[in-house]
Amino acid sequence: MTAKPVSAKPKIAYQGEPGANSHLACVEAFPDLEPVACATFDDAFAAVAGRAIAPGQRVRRDERADFAMIPIENSANGRVADVHHLMPLASLHIVGEHFVPIHHQLMAVPGASLKTITSVQSHVQALGQCRKKIHELGLKAVIGEDTAGSAHEIAKAGDPTRAALASKLAAEIYGLEILAKDVEDAANNTTRFVVLSREKNWARPKNGPTVTSFVFRVRNIPAALYKALGGFATNGVNMTKLESYQLDGAFTATQFYADVEGHPEDRPLKLALEELEYFCEELTVLGVYPAHPFRAKAR
Template sequence: MESYPAPARQLVDRMRRAALADAPRAIAFQGAPGAYSHEAVRRVDREALALPCFSFEDAIQAVVDGEVARAVIPVENSLHGRVADVHALLPESGLSIVGETYVKVEHCLLGVPGAELAGVREVISHPQALGQCRHRLRHLGLRAIAYADTAAAAAEIVARADPSLAAVASRLAAELYGCRILVENLEDAAHNRTRFLVLARTPLAGPIARPKTTLVFEVKNIPAALYKALGGFATNGVNLTRLESHLSGGSFTAAQFLIDVVGAPEDPAVARALEELAFHSKWVRLLGIYEEAPLESATA
């Protein structure tokens, strides 16, 4: 798949024209209209002009190039874990994290108009969505096929007009493309939520009531380096809410780590912890300081 399915293309073109004509109000997201990232844009700013982008790279580049003011990118899901590639794209982008939000993911099994659940044989969707529904899909006896994103999958089944083919996507996608909802709440667990980060070219200005800080660093290649690097957060009572690692530089011995810290670098306890982190690391890079969003906001 290299472009949006026909039912989505006209809507995408209309949204792009509006967003690119008013860059300060525009927020880029990955996926077709009706994607959960589209819902995240609405949660971040109800007045924003959403700009659909085919890939995460395209959404980030739209901010880098100044076509839009911000981008909303998913980073992790409570059922299926880390969103692939985003951990590498964030540091490479040069953008700052200026906010976060949570979206409660309520998947629907969508069919074409007139389709019946008994006649469905295959289902397409983004791998994250399929993973979040894998037990239910297996129980229904459906063959899961990976697709570029959830909302585009909904548009694709309408384009194919095949009653044996269904999609996993949102209720919004069903409304936008005229799909029939065959099963609601398809996800394997009710706590299914996705965390999204808001990216901009410049850091957030002004005081932050409930600050959260995101950093990326590479430890020195010595025994217990990670233990020592993170020890300062424990001894200073600073809470880490996220820790991820990935290999870098083509070596199996060099790893970068991405962490979320409750607090801001100017807080004395955080400052002491960061000083110890820097001492035991090759380098440390600040990705953003922003307002912590309560998890309960995903149900609002």
Template sequence: MSIAYQGIAGAWSHLACRAVHPELEAVPCPSFEDVFEIVEAGGGDLAMIPIENNLGGRVADIHQLLPHQALHIVAEYFQPIRHELLAVPGATFEGLKAVYSHPQALAQCRRYLRKRGIEPRAASDTAAAAERVAQRGDPSIGAIASALAGELYELSSLGRDIQDEQHNTTRFIVLAREKNTGPADRDTDYITALWFQLRSVPAALYKALGAFATNNVNLTKLESYIGSENFDRARFYVEVEGHEFDAPVLSALEEIEYYTDIVRVLGSFAQHEFRQQRIKP
């Protein structure tokens, strides 16, 4: 069995795969679209997808891709992110002029780079940036990536834990071709993810969200984006507490159908233990 991820060996998605499913073969893919396609086609069993970071915000493209793929969310994972500043052996911090990394990683280290006058340059992912630096052999450029990437591409570390905040964390979702089935475990706290497209009528969003309020269903996430070519239909990615087969959630889902053109439940999955932690500033 295997789990697909975007990037190359040493990427944070690769580390998430190893943390959640160390028993599975981790399969690298060039893009998020490739990850979805390979699992949908049966070339992989699971997909590991980053969805948001508490410093850099949501991962671009994911919310646009989720409505158009056939997979189901079956789990979530919160990955602590500890970035390293990597360069070729012999390079010095004083000689470093620019660093490559994924835009999310650059955003997470923005203050660190700005304070030191280092130019940020975007790359497809963190591990690819490390690989590029190793291949070029230029001591004036570096990469922001994981310690594993440094080991794999034989780079030296010029700085550890360089993220702007020590509680830097990326949330991943795990997707599969089949949804979690069966009744909810009464001893487990769940999250249900869905997306819907509103009808273009007054107060549609107010009434749709009211369906959750009147059924005492707590929203934990609400993301909006335009979902039509005429800019007249808004789409929303929503996460709520509870299982889709819980009576309150079922009632809320039935009610929002009156105010939406499309509703799709992406999956119900157990809340990760990270949600129960309280991070001190």
């Protein structure tokens, strides 16, 4: 019996089915890597970590990947749920970022039309990004696990009353017809992805625009957050993102996620992080990586 050849290509995991926007991001940013579809974010993180992230989860050797392409926020709908919790839990490192302009296509089975469809299915984020078109057509919004998975389900159902919101690639993969193109509400609808790796690989200092991402918890003292963040202002460090979220369902345990411009070895950021650490119970740098060119264009 001839052994099955093993792909020599490094693999990059993403959440969703083939044709998902995360799949597009993988192909666009890393055409030489082999994309690996994962059913959930837990599965995508576990594929790179090489171990279970969720209770009862198992990771087979053939499911493992070298990197993951994970959506972290969208310009229209804000942050992507669960991702902030999973990054520290999986002990993965951010080694890059990628921005993808998102274009949603309204699609259905061959023979369907705008007159026959009565419902549209997609990921909750996609439905939120296309509210105007959904209301204009009077469609019932149905939440699916992801965009490409919804397109796949609509194709299998063969029902001309059901439509999906997904990418052009998904329409091609699942044999659906596009009834309306680029139906997103905002012309500048963009999703930011982070590239995750098992290995810590910080960008070199003084080698172009750099982003540093970290999570922290402040000490339980009055004005701790105000004092902790003061160092970024006094040292002229631009904080481009700051978000809070609860840990383990406790209202008193708040963790913060932040992105700042600069490298930890740059003196201003070094001083700011030292001041932050003084007021923190915990501070973890998730990654130091080159800023994507999209940031300069978006200013």
